[in-house]
Amino acid sequence: MKRREFLTVAAAGSAGVLLAPGGIVPAAQAVETTAPGAFALPALPFAENALEPFISARTLSFHYGKHHKTYVDNLNKFTAGTPLAKLPLEVVIKETATDAGKASVFNNSAQVWNHTFFWRSMKAGGGGQPGGNLHKQIEKAFGDFAGFKKAFVEAGLAQFGSGWVWLVSESGALKVVKTANADTPLVHGQKALLTCDVWEHAYYLDYQNRRKDFVEAFVDHLANWDFAAQQLG
Amino acid sequence: MPIKLPDLPYAYNALEPFMDEQTVRLHHDKHHAAYVNNLNAALDKHPEWHNKGLEELMANLKAVPEDIRTAVRNNAGGTWNHNLYWDLLAANAGGQPGGELLADIQKSFGDFAAFQQKFNAAAVAQFASGWGWLFIDDKGKLAIGSTPGHDNPLMSGAANISGKPLLVVDVWEHAYYLKFQNRRADFVGGFWSLINWKKVEGLYAAARG
Numbered sequence: 001m002k003r004r005e006f007l008t009v010a011a012a013g014s015a016g017v018l019l020a021p022g023g024i025v026p027a028a029q030a031v032e033t034t035a036p037g038a039f040a041l042p043a044l045p046f047a048e049n050a051l052e053p054f055i056s057a058r059t060l061s062f063h064y065g066k067h068h069k070t071y072v073d074n075l076n077k078f079t080a081g082t083p084l085a086k087l088p089l090e091v092v093i094k095e096t097a098t099d100a101g102k103a104s105v106f107n108n109s110a111q112v113w114n115h116t117f118f119w120r121s122m123k124a125g126g127g128g129q130p131g132g133n134l135h136k137q138i139e140k141a142f143g144d145f146a147g148f149k150k151a152f153v154e155a156g157l158a159q160f161g162s163g164w165v166w167l168v169s170e171s172g173a174l175k176v177v178k179t180a181n182a183d184t185p186l187v188h189g190q191k192a193l194l195t196c197d198v199w200e201h202a203y204y205l206d207y208q209n210r211r212k213d214f215v216e217a218f219v220d221h222l223a224n225w226d227f228a229a230q231q232l233g
Numbered sequence: 234m235p236i237k238l239p240d241l242p243y244a245y246n247a248l249e250p251f252m253d254e255q256t257v258r259l260h261h262d263k264h265h266a267a268y269v270n271n272l273n274a275a276l277d278k279h280p281e282w283h284n285k286g287l288e289e290l291m292a293n294l295k296a297v298p299e300d301i302r303t304a305v306r307n308n309a310g311g312t313w314n315h316n317l318y319w320d321l322l323a324a325n326a327g328g329q330p331g332g333e334l335l336a337d338i339q340k341s342f343g344d345f346a347a348f349q350q351k352f353n354a355a356a357v358a359q360f361a362s363g364w365g366w367l368f369i370d371d372k373g374k375l376a377i378g379s380t381p382g383h384d385n386p387l388m389s390g391a392a393n394i395s396g397k398p399l400l401v402v403d404v405w406e407h408a409y410y411l412k413f414q415n416r417r418a419d420f421v422g423g424f425w426s427l428i429n430w431k432k433v434e435g436l437y438a439a440a441r442g
Contacts, residue, residue, distance in 0.1 A: 062414045062415055066414070066415040067415055070415070103360075107360055160303075160307050160382060161361060161362035161363075161381070161382045161405070162361035162362045162406075163361075180361075181360060181361040181381075182360075182361075199361070199406065200362075200405065200406035200407050200410060201406050201410060201414075201415065204406060204407060204410040204411065205410065205411065205414075208259050208263070208407075208411075209259055209263040209264055209267070209407065
C-alpha cells in the first residue's frame, strides 16, 4: 500500500480503527522510491557476497537493498519540508526519541542509523578476539572473552520480537544491552561499539528460527573488532 | 496440566501457494511450539497458575507473579494467537463471509472491499513484529487494529486494544519472510484466500451470544 492511500484510509477513521503507538509507518513495506532527500543510504562497506556463508548475498540484497533503503526513503518522506530534514541524522534520532507524535520519524531514523552501524560492525574474515585496550575492557566487564560472548548471545536470544543486541560503553564500563524494534543506545547515554541485528529479516532466509546460530556466527566469524576499537577510542 | 500445542488442522502443504509448506512447518513446529514450551517453563515456577487456561492468564496479567508476568504475556499470547491463526485458515477458502457478519462488516466499514483495505493497512502499518485484528470492541462494535509482539485484545488493560478477536493475521517476519521477504503487503493480500469464514462467523455468533 502506498503511503498516500494509507493516509486516506487512516483519515477515514471510522470508529474502532486503532493503530499501535508508532504504528503508522509502513516501515519495511513501502515500495515507492523517492527523489533524493536529505538523508542518504550509505554504501555497503563490502560486497553483498562478502559475508558468505554466514550471511548470504540474498539476505544482504534484501536487508540492505530493501529494508535499509526503505527506512531511508521513509525518513526522507516523513521529514520532507520540515526543520528535521536539515539536521544531522543523530540529532533527528535524539530529538524524536521521546516524542510519541514523531514515532514514525524516530523509527525510521534510528533504523537507518542502526543498520549503518550494523554493516560496519561486520567484515569478511571477522570474528576472533579484539586486542589491546578493548580486550582489557572486555575482560574487566565480562571476566574473559567467553563471558562476553555468552552475554551477547544470551541477550540476542532474550530480545523478544524484533530488536538489536549491542556491546556498548557506558560511564567508562563495557556492557551488553538489547533494544527493541528501532530503539538504539544513542538515546540511552551509551556509546555503541558493536551491534547484531536480531530482527527476523536479518537471518530468516539463512537460519530460519535458529537465531542463536546466527548470533554465534556473528561473534565467531563476522564481528569487526577494529571498528569496535575505533568506537571505544 | 501443561499447555499443549494443538496439531495443525490441515496438512503442512494445504495452504499452498499462498502460504508455503516450509513456512507453515517452521511456523507451527518451531515458533508456535517454542511459545508453548516457554509458557510451560514459566508456569512451572508457579504451579498454582498452571491449571489456568490461556484466556484466564491473559485477562489477569496483573495478577500473574511479577517474575513470570512478561514471559506469560509473550508466550501465552504467542500460543493463543497462533492457535487462533491456524484455526481460521483453510485450503480452498477465502471469499466473503455470509449472513449477519457480512451485513455488520458492510455497516461498519462501508463495504467488504473497504474493510479489506482497512485491515490490510493496519496489518502493514504495524511496526516490527505483531498482529492485525478484526475484533468486537468493548462497545460491541466491529473494529480493526494491530498489536505489537504477541499482545491481543483479550489482554485487557495490558494491550493497546481490547475486545473479542474474530480474525487475525500474523505479521511477524517469520510468518512470511521465506516466501515474500520484505513484501508484507503481498503476504497480507494473499491471506484473504485462506480465511475460513465459517469459523469467523462462528466466533461472531458466539461472541454476541
